[in-house]
Structures are given as C-alpha cells and as structure tokens.
Amino acid sequence: MTDDTKNNQAPLQDDEIDLIALAKTLWDNRKFIIITVGIFMVLGVAVALLTPKEYTATTTMVPQVSKGSTKMGGLSSLAAMAGFNLNDMTGNSGELSPMVYPQIVKSVPFQLELMNTTFHFPGQNEPLTFYTYFNGVKKPGALELVRKYTIGLPGVIIKAIKGDENPVTSDQSTNDYIALTKDQDEIRKILNETVNLEVNDKDGYLTLSATTIDPKLAAQLTTKAQALLQNTITEFKIEKAKVQLEFIQERYNEKKNEFENAQTTLAEFRDRNKNVTSALARTTEEKLQNEYQLAFEVYSQLAQQLEQARIQVKEDTPVFSVLKPVTVPLEDNTSGATTLIIFTFLGGVVAVGWIFLKEFLRTVKDRWGQERENKQKTV
Template identity: 30%
Template sequence: MEENKNYTSPTPETENDEFEIDWMDLLRRIIAIRKPLYKAAGIGLVLGIIIALSTPKQYTVSVTLAPEMGSDGKSGGLASLASSFLGGSSMGNNPDALNAALSSEIVASTPFLLELFDTQVQTLDGELDTTLVAYLDEQRGSWMGTVLAAPGMAIGFVKGLFTEESDTIAILNPFQLTKKESQKVESLRKSITADIDKKTGITTLSVTLQDPKVTAMVADSVVAKLQQYIINYRIAKAKEDCAYLEQLYKERQQEYYDAQQRYARYVDANKSLVLQSVRTEQERLQNDMNLAYQVYSQVAQQLQVARAKIQEEKPVFAVVEPATVPLLPSGTSRKIIMLGIVFFTILGTLAWELWGKIYWNDLKNELQN
C-alpha cells in the first residue's frame, strides 16, 4: 500500500520532454553523418546534371477545333432547298457513322499516322528540311530509353556484321509493317493526342516533339488531314449516290431522245394518212415518249438534289486556337529534374545511415549465427 501511495503518474510535461529528447537525438544523429550526406549531395548533383542534360527538351503545340457534329435531320439544307424548288422529295439525313467525336480514334489509327510520314518539316535552325519519317530518326532518345535499348542495339550491331544490307528501297506496306516502321508509328501515336469535350464538341489536338517549328508544322498537318479525313467520309455516300444518278440520268436521257426520234419519224412518214391503225400507233409512240420524259425529268430532279447533298454533307470546322511555334519547352524542367535527383539521393543516404545499416548488420548477424 505504501508503494502505491508513493507512486506518481507521469505528467504531460514529462512526456513532452521525452518527445523533445527523441527529436534532439535524431538531430544529433543527422549531424553526426553530415559528411556522408555532403558526399551524397555532391553525387546527386553530378547525376542530376548528367541526367538533366541528357534528357531532350520536348515542345507541345495544341490546336483547338470546334467541328460541326453532324446533321440533325431538319429541313433547310441545300438538298431540301433544291428538292423543294424542283418539286421532288429530299434525300433522308442519316446519322453519321463517323464524326468529330471519333477524332481521338482517327489520329491514333495506323492508316492516319502512315499518311503523316510524308509531311514536309523544317527545324527551327533551318539545318534540317526533310520528311517527318526521316526527322523521327534525328530525334534524341532519353537517357533511360538509351540504357534500356543498349542491349538490343548491341545485338543488332552484331547481326549487322554477318548480314548484307540491301540497297533496294522498301515500299511502305500498311498491311505488313517492318519493325522500324512499327516503332515510328508507335512513337507518333504517343506524340499525337486528341481530347474531345463531349458536352461542347470542342476537340483539342496536341503534338509533342523535340523541335518547336517541326511540332507546329506537324500539328497544322494533323488538323488539315483530320478535317479532310472526316469530310471525305461524310461526303463519300453522297458522291456515290451522285455518280449513280449521273449514270442513270444519261441512260434515261438517251431513252427519251430515242423515243422522241421514233415518234417524230413515224409522224413524218404517216402524216398524210388518216387510218385508225396509224393513229393508234402514233398515240402509242407518243405515250412512250411522254413516259420516257417523265422518268427522265424525275431522275434529273434527283440528280440536282444529290449534287446539293454533297455540299450539305461537308462538315464545317472552326479553328479556335491555331498552331503556333512554342517559345518554351513543355514537361518537367531540367532544374526540377536535377533538384529531385539531389533530394532523393540525400534522402536515400539518410535512410541508409540511420536505419538501413542497423537492419543490415542485424541480418548479417542472424545469418552468421
């Protein structure tokens, strides 16, 4: 009982003192290992400078488009206008199977990227004026990519010593690409992206490459090809209908001319005769001529509607933000890369000196025992 009376519970002041002592002990331990930390900071600084300088600059160009999202099926278009003037019926407006909402899939497709290979580009310093597919070979690889690709490059070099190079120029085959062509397609697929706002239909195209002028030229080419790609698809069906009606119009026109000639020749040959059989044959030929004219007239109306439909189906693209040559690189700056490497080097050294060595020594002792 006396021991219980003499016992006193720890006060908050005592707990705080112990907590402060722990922090002070940690601070003294850090000060004690300041020399390894200085060495780690120096090594991290050197590594940071090497990695930052070996990481190529990237430039990004963004283009904003506001495309027309397809027909709504309402009257008032050129085709409806032409149909009303000509007395015919308008051709139906079907929903588009391909519109601007698929821009991201279009720019990532292999056929679309292969069409960009022949795009003429020029670097900002003017030293390189070539095609995009040739420029991709001139781009610098990142330090990590170079390290990972080193074994493959060594194997390829050894293989090249035992194989003869062909002087023939390979023809681009979209159905079966070579390994090098496939790698360039994948590189472009990562460099070109399209984001669509589903509510407003605004499309943002982004291109990221290592030269600012090349990036702007490629972005402008992507916009033009994407517009033409969608336009060609949208008017393809209307063009097919128009071509069919053109052929049908010529056939019905020739049939009407033939019926007209037959009627005229028969009337000229029997104009002095008043026989009933002559009148019956003349009436039959006249009916054939009138029927051929009606069919010919209807096809002519449909042809005019189809011609107007081609123009009506062309989508309208408003370039809200055009492509311009960027002045500053995008992505993580070299200063941030360098400071980040120095920070993580110091942090790793600190963790090793304070806790890593202890656990490592304990592990070695357990293995020895």
Template identity: 25%
Template sequence: MKNNSEIDILELVRYVWANRKKIIICTLVSALVGSIVAFSIPREWETVVKVAPEGAGSQGMSSSVGGLMDMVSGGFGSRTASADGISATLYPEVIGSRPFLLEFADIRVPFRGDTITMFDYIINEQKKTWWSYIFSFPNKALGWTKAILGGAGVDGKDDEQAMPVEFVELTGRHLAFVGVMKRLTSAQIDAKTKRLIEIKVLMQEAKISAIVADSMVAKFNRYIVDYKTSKARRDVAVTEKILEQARRKYYEVDSSYAAAADRNTGLSRSSSQIKLDRLEAEKNIAFSVYQQAATRLESARLKVQEDTPVVTIVEPAVTPMAAKSPNKPVIIAIFLFIGGLSAVIFSIIKFLKTSNEGENS
C-alpha cells in the first residue's frame, strides 16, 4: 500500500508536470483577466483627518433663569437642567448620519476646470466599472418600462433634482447620494487614545477628497458647537428678554417717582410723602431686579463661552499624492494564484478520474 501510494503520488506529479503548458496558459489567462479587472476599477484617493473634540461639562442655568423670571413675571414657568444627550462615543454616528451627509449635497467642488455641487459629482460624474452597467441593466430596463407606462421621465431627474434636501421625504437620488457618501466616508474613535476621531474620505479625485474631508471637519465642529451651546444660547435669549422687561419696568417706575417728586415739591402733606416713599421703594426694587438681570445676562454669556467646545485638528486634510485603490498588483496576484491553483486542481481531479477508470476496467 505504501509503495502504491508513493507510485500514485509520483504518477500524479508526472501527470501534472505533463500538463504544465495548460496550467501555465490557464494561469496567464487568469492574470490577463485580473489585469482587465484591476485596470477597470476607477482609482480612488483617500484623505485622513484626525480631530480631538473637547468640551466642558455643562450645568444648566435654567434654575437661576427660572427664579429670575419668577421675580419679574410672577412665576412665569421655570426649566429643569438636563445633561448632554450625545456623548463623544456617538460622534462617529453623527458624522455618518443622513442629515449630516445631506449637508454636503450643496457644497461646490472643482471638477474639469469648473465647479459643480457634490450632489452632481456623486450622482452624475462617478466613474463605474464596466460590469456594474451589466448588473444594473435589469433595473434600468424595469425603470424604462415604468417610465413608458407611467409617462414620467426615465429616471425622474428633473423632479428629483429640484426637490430641496431639507424635505423629510427624500427622493431616490438623494437617498442614493447618502448611500454613496456613507460608502466613501467613515469616522471612528481611535482605539488607543479613545479621544481622537479619525475621519476618512475616499473620492475619485484627490483634491475633492481633501476638500470634502476639510468640509467634514468644519461641519462637525459647527455641529458640536451648536449642540453643546444650544441650551446656554437659549438661556442668553431668555435672559435678554428678562433684562429688557426689567429695564422697561425700572424706567417706568423711575419716571413715575420723578414726576410725583416734582408735583409734590414744597408740600409737607403726609399723603404725598407716603406716596413718594412707596414709589421710591418700587423704584429700588425695580432697580435691584434690573441689576440682577444684567448680572445674569453676563453670566449667561460667559456660560456660552464656557460650554463652547474646541475641536483640535491633530492631522489636517492634505491632498493625497497616491491613489489608495485599487491595488492592481494584489488583484493581479490573486487572479494569478486562483487561476494556477484551479488548473492544478482540475489536473488532479482528471488524474484521479482516469486512475479510477483504469482500476475499474
């Protein structure tokens, strides 16, 4: 049995060697197919940006504002402080969210000596592989059929292009835009530091990749600032209204006191003095409320500055010099390996089949 096995292995090696020309041809054909595939895939450039979002913890001023409103308007409601709703671990989800990505539809990028919107670039100017047209043909044929039967445009470009992206019910083309942007952009928290957020943008144009990455950082910074300071800015707006009410109230009482004092100059009646004393007390109270409102307003404005986070750009957007994908040598090597291995396996199967037929006969 051992000798037979050794003889079989030797025979197998001889058989495979005898078919080496076929194996080489199959391997070369696979390499050719791999080359066609590798050179058919559009080149893409990647821009990597690293940012470190920072923000001070915020404690609301709602209780103080509510107390001040009670003093001025007799208990006109009060609000309860609330903690931040979005933690730093959710920032990558924010960057990949639909509303965030839709904001890029209207930004303009350079393309072929002109500028176009990102929406137009993603939907109409993206290069595709030749096989994607083959696979998408059934859906296009179905769309053409529906268009002919329904009397609409072939792909509804006119209607969908005109619809603003702010609409809740997005068009198919806007959903496609978001889908492509999600595939071409990514954000994740650095596993080592747990503080840095790494943003990657992959585009078919190197400059557009850098522009989108830089815009993504700017929009992310604006989003974080708006979110973190929204409550403090609302407190400022409320306090400004309270201050204006207190100012008007103080001016009214002060004018009434001055007019009463002028009318009662030189009079020594008790009723006149009592009225003046009452008006003076009201004036002092109104002035005290006015002073408190002014102090609260300054505190509220300082709170906005305190709550404003700083997004530090650790690694800025730089136009990439070399394409990230496709990796042509790797693709060709994979096809080369698969083709050669398949040819060898086919030869082994053919040898075993021939050997079994010889034994049976």
C-alpha cells in the first residue's frame, strides 16, 4: 500500500517540477516575450490603420411560389421531412429554381450590366460606371502598392519587359458568345467578389449583399443588383408567354384591319343601294354581310385570346416579397480592436513557441552530447 502511494506521488512531483521549470523559463525570457508582443501589437495597429474599411449592405427577399409547385401541398412538406424535394422532381419546364439564382448573379451578362451602370462613388462629383471608376479613376491603396511592388514585383517586371499584349476586343454583334477585354475581365472579378447571393433552401428566402469601401455605394450596388436580378428572372419566366402574346398581337392587328375593311365595304354598298331591290344587289349584300360576320367572329376570338395572353403574362411575372429592404450600413465589417487583439495573441504564441522550441533544441543537443560521451566511455 505504501509502495503504491509512493509510486503515484512520484509522477506528480515530476510534473510539478516540469511546470515550475516551464514557468521559470518563461519568466527568464520575459523581456523577449514583451518585445515580441509589442512588435506584433505595432503591426496590428499598422494593419488596422492601412486596411480600408468595408461596408456590407444586404436585402432579404422571398421569391413567389409558382402554382405548379403548390399542387403537391402537404405531400411535398412530408417528403421534405424525409429528405426528398418533390418540387425539384416535379418542377415545370418553364420554372426557374431559386437554387440557380446565385449562378445568375455570377454570370457574365449580369456582371456586364452592373459594370456599365452608373453609381455615385465617394469623392466624385458625377456618377460613374464601375468600369470607368476602376479602370481610370480609382487609385491603388497603400497595401495594394506594397503588395504590387513586393510580392507582385516579378510580375510587374515581366509585364514591363514583354509590354502590353494585344487586348481582346469585345464583339457583341453575335449572340453565340461574349468576348471580354482584359480590363472588363478584371473588373468582372472585382464584382464577383463584391456582390453575393445566398439561398436559404430550408426557410425559403434569398439574401443579396454587396461589400464596398463606402456604405452608400454598397447600398446603391445592392439595390441595382436586386432590380437586375428580378428583371432577369422575370424575363426568363415570361419568355414563353411573351412570345405567344406577340404572336397573337400580330394576328389580332391583321384581323382587326380585315374586319374594319369588311365593315366599311358593307356600309358603302348599303349607302349606294338603298332603293335597289334587284336580286343581284341582295346577293351581293348577303355576300358582304357574310364576309363581315366572319371577320367579326375571328376578330372577336383573337381579342379574347389577346386578353388571355396578357393575363398569362401577368400571372407568370414573378413577385419578390422584400422582408428586409436595403439600408445604408452604419458599421464596417472589420474592427480595429479585433485586429489588435488577434495580433497581440499571435505575438504571444510566437514568442512562447520560439522559447519552447529553443529549449527543446538545447535539450536535444545536450542529450545527443551525453549519448556520444557515454559511447566513447564504453569503448
């Protein structure tokens, strides 16, 4: 019993000695730790001051549920509890799933439209497009210049030696493809990181956001992206109904002219033959009357179809219920205090890690030397 107690106490005493030794090592190197943490704090303050503030404006929307997707009713809800999405399996051919909306926001036509839209940029008296601002007005910040002439210096030298390559010209004369210039592609990448759309499939709502260096610009960009997204989805959903409406409208205009001509011809004939009672006149009048009646029936039917087509376009037009409208953000995304805390913690970790590593290497070196001395004594 006494031996077991002694055996159990021995490791505890060794552990206490190790902890005391570690604490003593840190205390002996306290000056190094303080200096290291101070350097990292200065770096943290520099990063917090040089990093431009970013603001994010958001809006939350709920897309309209189509009639086709509500036919399943409770069966769809029960299937969703089991992990199946019957709405996707039984969707209409003309229906656009909200899961595809982020791909629309990231698409080239969408970003080109945003790129060529005017906004009120900070420090500018007149509205400018994204392309004009980032291609000729915006000046690189301090961090961008440091990154360009340090990490990106080899690329700058290579570009200066080779010179500017021939730019890719944009050819919009065909619908088969879209060709971008290098400047357009660079700005498209900026927009790709600036504007984002998240789909909450569980709760059924969309969150559209834009992050820029100016709060009002972020709100403008979010508002424009929201309107552009709604227009794009609307054009897709009403495309079929709109084509049908245009076709019926053309036929309606043709038959309307035919009906009016038949009506005018019949009226003129009756005015010219008021007192004529011949069989030929009555036969001609009946013929004109039949042509008028046929034109009227076709015209009347097309008028009804035209009205139905207009109603169909209205029904197919999606409606987005805005749960959270776009507001100008008041607080930036990055916090200087948070950056300073992170760098301070990182400085402490680096200092302590370096001390322990140095002690570990010294211990390994001492043991290595002892092993060599023991081998030499044994020989």
